[in-house]
Amino acid sequence: MLELIAIRKAFNQGKPNEFWALDGIDLEIPQKGVTVLRGPSGSGKTTLLTILGCLARPTEGRVRLHGELISGLPERFLTEIRRKTFGFVFQQFNLIRGLSAIENIILPSYPTGERRSVLLERGEALLEKLRLSHRRDNAVEWLSGGEQQRVAICRALINSPQILIADEPTANLDTRLAREFLTILKLLADEGRTVVMTSHDPVVADSEVVDRVISLRDGRIVPDLAQVFAQAFG
Amino acid sequence: MNDWIERQRHLLDFTLTSLARRKTKNIGLLVVFALLVFVLASVSLYTQALRSEAVRVLEQSPEIVVQRLVAGRHDLIPPDYLEGIGRLRGVRSIETRLWGYYYDPVLKANYTLMVPRTRTIEQGEIVVGPALEHTRGLGTNTGISLRAYSGELHTFLVTDVLPHETELMSADLVLMNEGDFRRFFNFPDGHYTDIVLSVANPREVRNIGLKLMEMLPDARPILREEVLRTYNSIYAWREGLLLALLSASILAFGILAWEKSTGLSADERREIGILKAIGWETGDVIRMKFWEGFVIAFSAFLFGYVLAYVHVFYLRFFLFEPVLKGWAVLYPRFALTPQIDAMQLITLFIFTVVPYVAAVLVPIWRAATTDPDTVMRS
Amino acid sequence: MFFQPTIIALLLVAMLNAAMLAVASPYAWQLIRQWDIGSGSDRQLRLERLTYFFSTLLVFVCLLQIASTLLFVFNADHMHTMFVGAMCAIGTLNVNQWGFPALYLQLALFFMAALWLALNALDNRARDYPLVRVKYGALLVLAPVAFASLVVQLLYFGNLEADVITSCCGSMFSEESESVAATLAAIEPGPAMVLFYSVLLPTIFVSAWHWRSTGFSRLRAGAVGLASALAFLVSIAAVVAFVSLYIYEHPNHHCPFCILQPEFGYQGYLIYIPLFAAAAFGMASGLLAPFNRFSSLATLAPTASRRLAGQAAVGYALVVAVCTLMVLKSNLILLD
Numbered sequence: 001m002l003e004l005i006a007i008r009k010a011f012n013q014g015k016p017n018e019f020w021a022l023d024g025i026d027l028e029i030p031q032k033g034v035t036v037l038r039g040p041s042g043s044g045k046t047t048l049l050t051i052l053g054c055l056a057r058p059t060e061g062r063v064r065l066h067g068e069l070i071s072g073l074p075e076r077f078l079t080e081i082r083r084k085t086f087g088f089v090f091q092q093f094n095l096i097r098g099l100s101a102i103e104n105i106i107l108p109s110y111p112t113g114e115r116r117s118v119l120l121e122r123g124e125a126l127l128e129k130l131r132l133s134h135r136r137d138n139a140v141e142w143l144s145g146g147e148q149q150r151v152a153i154c155r156a157l158i159n160s161p162q163i164l165i166a167d168e169p170t171a172n173l174d175t176r177l178a179r180e181f182l183t184i185l186k187l188l189a190d191e192g193r194t195v196v197m198t199s200h201d202p203v204v205a206d207s208e209v210v211d212r213v214i215s216l217r218d219g220r221i222v223p224d225l226a227q228v229f230a231q232a233f234g
Numbered sequence: 235m236n237d238w239i240e241r242q243r244h245l246l247d248f249t250l251t252s253l254a255r256r257k258t259k260n261i262g263l264l265v266v267f268a269l270l271v272f273v274l275a276s277v278s279l280y281t282q283a284l285r286s287e288a289v290r291v292l293e294q295s296p297e298i299v300v301q302r303l304v305a306g307r308h309d310l311i312p313p314d315y316l317e318g319i320g321r322l323r324g325v326r327s328i329e330t331r332l333w334g335y336y337y338d339p340v341l342k343a344n345y346t347l348m349v350p351r352t353r354t355i356e357q358g359e360i361v362v363g364p365a366l367e368h369t370r371g372l373g374t375n376t377g378i379s380l381r382a383y384s385g386e387l388h389t390f391l392v393t394d395v396l397p398h399e400t401e402l403m404s405a406d407l408v409l410m411n412e413g414d415f416r417r418f419f420n421f422p423d424g425h426y427t428d429i430v431l432s433v434a435n436p437r438e439v440r441n442i443g444l445k446l447m448e449m450l451p452d453a454r455p456i457l458r459e460e461v462l463r464t465y466n467s468i469y470a471w472r473e474g475l476l477l478a479l480l481s482a483s484i485l486a487f488g489i490l491a492w493e494k495s496t497g498l499s500a501d502e503r504r505e506i507g508i509l510k511a512i513g514w515e516t517g518d519v520i521r522m523k524f525w526e527g528f529v530i531a532f533s534a535f536l537f538g539y540v541l542a543y544v545h546v547f548y549l550r551f552f553l554f555e556p557v558l559k560g561w562a563v564l565y566p567r568f569a570l571t572p573q574i575d576a577m578q579l580i581t582l583f584i585f586t587v588v589p590y591v592a593a594v595l596v597p598i599w600r601a602a603t604t605d606p607d608t609v610m611r612s
Numbered sequence: 613m614f615f616q617p618t619i620i621a622l623l624l625v626a627m628l629n630a631a632m633l634a635v636a637s638p639y640a641w642q643l644i645r646q647w648d649i650g651s652g653s654d655r656q657l658r659l660e661r662l663t664y665f666f667s668t669l670l671v672f673v674c675l676l677q678i679a680s681t682l683l684f685v686f687n688a689d690h691m692h693t694m695f696v697g698a699m700c701a702i703g704t705l706n707v708n709q710w711g712f713p714a715l716y717l718q719l720a721l722f723f724m725a726a727l728w729l730a731l732n733a734l735d736n737r738a739r740d741y742p743l744v745r746v747k748y749g750a751l752l753v754l755a756p757v758a759f760a761s762l763v764v765q766l767l768y769f770g771n772l773e774a775d776v777i778t779s780c781c782g783s784m785f786s787e788e789s790e791s792v793a794a795t796l797a798a799i800e801p802g803p804a805m806v807l808f809y810s811v812l813l814p815t816i817f818v819s820a821w822h823w824r825s826t827g828f829s830r831l832r833a834g835a836v837g838l839a840s841a842l843a844f845l846v847s848i849a850a851v852v853a854f855v856s857l858y859i860y861e862h863p864n865h866h867c868p869f870c871i872l873q874p875e876f877g878y879q880g881y882l883i884y885i886p887l888f889a890a891a892a893f894g895m896a897s898g899l900l901a902p903f904n905r906f907s908s909l910a911t912l913a914p915t916a917s918r919r920l921a922g923q924a925a926v927g928y929a930l931v932v933a934v935c936t937l938m939v940l941k942s943n944l945i946l947l948d
């Protein structure tokens with residue numbers, strides 16, 4: 001469904017400190033399932049996520065969503081696609097301080113121009129689903145780490161996106177909370193959503209929720225050992 | 235269309251909470267901005283009110299005043315002077331006037347002594363302007379002694395005080411009987427100070443002025459429209475100069491410096507990054523920032539303008555009065571007629587809000603175009 | 613005569629417009645030369661960000677022009693007392709030969725900015741931004757106009773000295789004068805009315821037709837554009853030739869500005885707001901139509917053109933309605 005073809009991404013292009021963070025990525029993310037990106041620090045996982053999630057445009061290469069070429073689109077249209085198709089959960093949660101949980105949650109829908117009452121209803125349903133209704137009007141900076149993350153997940157889901165993108169979602173959580181996160185992930189995967197995330201956490205990579213693990217090194221995909229063997233001897 | 239309105243409502247909503255979250259910074263900006271509007275609006279409202287007050291009074295005065303010049307100086311009108319004028323076409327009425335200045339050593343101020351055309355005053359009685367009422371404590375049925383230039387002392391009884399509305403012109407006025415006037419100044423019989431002509435058709439005024447100069451080469455006709463014109467340009471010039479100086483200096487050092495030095499905090503940048511990452515478009519962020527600027531500018535403008543209005547029309551301009559006035563000791567304490575004028579509003583708006591918007595245009599654009607992927611790297 | 617607050621404000625706006633557009637022009641040139649929509653390079657990303665700056669800037673210029681044009685007319689009206697013989701705004705504008713050109717340039721800049729925004733709005737809906745070069749080429753024209761507007765205003769206000777004998781409404785519109793304004797006033801109210809209705813009604817008709825029709829014809833859209841421009845001029849002529857007479861209830865008072873004053877109940881705004889809006893919409897409608905030859909605009913351009921034509925039709929219908937109403941309710945009798 002989401003297809004990357006020969007993706008390269010440069011930073012500081014044309015300058016002496018030019019750096020190719022991604023260097024020829026071919027990848028297809030299927031409609032269903034949870035995909036985890038793995039690899040050493042600096043290998044380009046986050047950069048790849050930004051391109052998958054239409055947060056950034058590749059310097060070279062093509063991205064297709066449902067067969068439609070979207071890599072060359074101007075930001076205006078990319079944003080529209082991002083808003084409709086992707087939900088994001090960040091490592092730092094990135095909630096807006098001073099706003100209540102519910103206000104944070106409905107924020108991504110403001111540009112759609114839907115009525116506020118409709119948005120609130122949807123946000124409350126999501127809070128209910130993640131058992132957070134009692135925190136509806138609390139300012140987010142006073143919530144615990146786990147609660148903040150659940151608010152962030154609600155926010156990611158407010159526009160009912162097909163694909164959920166998460167960068168190191170468990171890095172700020174202890175093991176118990178990480179397992180709780182995986183339960184939520186399972187819930188979402190069972191609803192038929194696509195999840196792509198990066199993680200260092202063995203708890204995540206080894207979980208049975210995860211369908212695929214992709215390893216990166218120096219901006220390239222490292223072939224799966226099992227696959228290599230199969231090709232060499234099969 | 236509905237979507238559009240709803241979207242603007244969301245943006246405005248967000249803006250208001252965002253302003254509230256950064257109270258100190260925004261209140262500071264609001265106060266500086268409102269203060270600037272207050273100062274400019276005060277000056278502008280005040281000069282405009284003065285000018286229209288003067289115009290209002292002048293409009294009741296005669297179309298042409300004729301003075302006689304001798305050796306380039308204003309001289310008395312001799313008795314036979316009038317005869318030629320009577321035959322001019324278009325002149326509705328001709329009247330002679332008697333008036334003069336009197337220096338009062340007690341107050342160290344000048345009064346205008348005058349024989350009124352429209353009311354009769356008995357011998358030994360006077361009618362005074364409101365300024366004299368305040369400064370010399372005169373009221374109806376009080377007496378006053380004035381020492382004439384000849385050295386004689388004349389005593390008068392005040393029988394009335396002039397109404398306050400026209401204070402700008404009549405404040406220092408003293409009205410008296412013709413006989414008293416001639417005695418007080420030793421004014422020769424049959425002579426007058428000047429002549430006033432009223433003209434039926436305003437378009438004729440200029441022609442009549444020209445004819446007068448032909449017939450009486452030593453006469454100087456003063457047209458009302460010329461006086462008005464002079465008034466207008468003097469007041470406008472003063473106001474313009476003041477506004478230009480004030481706005482140039484205050485604006486440059488006030489708002490611009492302020493906005494530049496604070497700029498957008500790291501916190502705000504991060505917030506914009508988050509908004510963009512979760513699906514706000516650059517245009518949405520610019521519109522949100524526009525609303526923010528609008529709310530600040532509009533409330534500062536309204537606040538400053540209302541304050542200035544109260545200051546000028548209800549508190550008698552007390553803060554800046556010493557700077558702008560002081561033309562005469564007997565300066566009137568008249569209440570200005572409140573008025574609001576579209577042209578003046580737009581002018582003030584351009585002096586205050588437009589430079590502000592121009593100054594924040596680039597910073598807003600810069601902030602709004604931060605890359606959405608920056609939030610992934612904090 | 614520069615030290616009048618309003619004149620300073622006007623010059624401030626003109627300088628700001630000229631300066632902003634002048635500073636922006638090199639960037640527009642860069643956009644024209646280096647734009648490459650397919651590229652993901654840093655440079656292209658930077659250029660794309662720049663486009664947001666230009667749309668914001670032009671909205672600002674457009675709003676400034678509205679305020680400044682209004683102020684220019686107010687100021688002219690206000691200052692007439694300073695000039696011998698000037699009875700209203702017309703007299704002030706006629707003090708020297710730069711008054712009317714300054715007004716025309718103000719209007720030109722407003723319409724150009726408005727049309728640019730229409731073009732921009734259309735382009736922003738197509739995923740490949742096909743009009744980028746057209747747009748920024750057009751933008752390069754705006755800067756000289758803004759600059760000319762500044763210079764002419766400087767000339768006008770610089771050569772404005774109180775007491776110069778000027779013509780007033782009465783003499784300006786007297787039959788022997790040769791200026792354009794006099795020719796307009798010289799049109800008898802009767803023929804002027806015929807002209808007004810015979811241009812405005814077809815304009816409304818063709819705009820409404822274009823708006824409502826299912827098929828799309830570039831020719832018809834072009835007709836809407838031209839008719840709107842013509843209807844604008846004819847409407848102004850009509851205001852001078854007869855509408856003003858009915859508003860003032862005076863057979864010789866032709867001034868198109870005094871109707872904006874409180875003495876006449878601000879009735880002018882009822883005419884001018886729909887008139888300017890309709891002219892801008894109608895001209896934009898014609899301007900956008902030919903761009904349907906770009907594949908990404910094949911449906912967008914006609915849709916936008918039709919919608920604008922609809923707005924123009926409504927605007928001109930309002931103009932006709934308001935003018936007719938003013939003539940009908942007036943106590944002045946010019947024609948039987």
Ligand SMILES: Nc1ncnc2c1ncn2[C@@H]1O[C@H](COP(=O)(O)OP(=O)(O)OP(=O)(O)O)[C@@H](O)[C@H]1O
Nearest residue numbers: 011012019021039040041042043044045046047048
């Ligand atoms: N804006 C930027 N400018 C220059 N270099 C950058 C920029 N963003 C990322 N990089 C570089 O690109 C490389 C890949 O970064 P990326 O964040 O994708 O790594 P990562 O795999 O997510 O690492 P980690 O596990 O530490 O999060 C790094 O070497 C980083 O320094």
Ligand SMILES: [Mg+2]
Nearest residue numbers: 045046047167
């Ligand atoms: Mg990372």
